[in-house]
């Protein structure tokens with residue numbers, strides 16, 4: 437299963453609503469930031485010890501978000517403690533929103549302050565197709581529930597919303613003066629919903645040995661971009677930094693850092709252009725890349741400083757590819773990175789031993805290829821979309 441998020445625009449809200457939501461966003465962001473500070477301070481938070489002028493469910497979402505942000509900060513490459521701006525989307529959990537159809541028009545009901553209010557949305561294919569699954573569908577069922585006073589289990593008729601599990605947590609977000617809901621849905625992973633027009637899928641694998649390997653499996657065309665030059669330049673900068681470090685020339689070190697970043701940025705931008713140019717030789721190209729969750733694992737063997745530099749450089753490269761592709765009307769899809777380096781594209785056998793450094797050699801059918809090329813091919817052929 438994969439999750440796909442759809443944006444649904446709220447029909448022009450009143451000025452009062454607009455103000456109210458902006459205010460709620462500010463309070464929400466402030467609450468998250470406060471929670472982050474308290475978590476870093478060693479406090480353990482719960483809804484009862486966090487004070488905020490927010491609906492309790494929204495407050496809980498803020499606490500959850502703060503916890504996640506701190507966890508990401510502690511594990512991830514980010515150097516700074518995260519802070520949230522007042523434009524942060526507000527999370528609304530599945531108990532606090534649903535949909536409703538009145539006279540053929542669709543509404544989303546949601547709780548930001550006190551009472552649930554239903555607002556009309558702009559209809560699109562997603563709304564007409566899926567909104568009926570998000571409506572409240574109440575039935576009454578006999579269930580065992582705990583009696584609060586006696587703490588005994590009793591059988592009781594309870595209200596059950598059968599569609600509740602179809603709904604996940606949505607976000608209320610603003611773009612300029614417009615407001616949207618970002619609604620995630622789970623779909624089975626096949627890309628069949630995309631288009632009937634044939635497209636050409638191009639896989640882009642980013643890595644250390646090769647900064648990027650791109651391939652189009654049908655024609656067999658491929659291109660390798662070596663990571664040697666970047667590695668060389670980085671080492672060069674590092675040794676310069678080291679010699680400055682001995683003299684404690686802090687400003688010079690900083691300047692050198694900026695210079696290195698600019699160099700890397702320039703390099704990535706050029707590389708992104710080459711990758712999109714490669715894609716453009718094909719009919720209706722679609723670029724596929726791995727969602728970079730596991731870049732840290734691929735870099736496990738590296739020194740810590742190199743790892744952080746590399747992971748941001750990879751993200752930057754992907755971002756530039758997206759920007760460049762957008763300019764050229766080329767679509768970009770992210771796929772799940774699981775097994776892309778271990779799977780045999782011929783017989784689909786997955787085994788860790790299939791890959792040994794530079795070489796891919798299938799343990800089952802004997803298929804051989806360059807490991808990075810094999811990965812880019814698997815990315816191009818992958819049907820598992822990551823969002």
Ligand SMILES: [Zn+2]
Nearest residue numbers: 780783798801
């Ligand atoms: Zn095989």
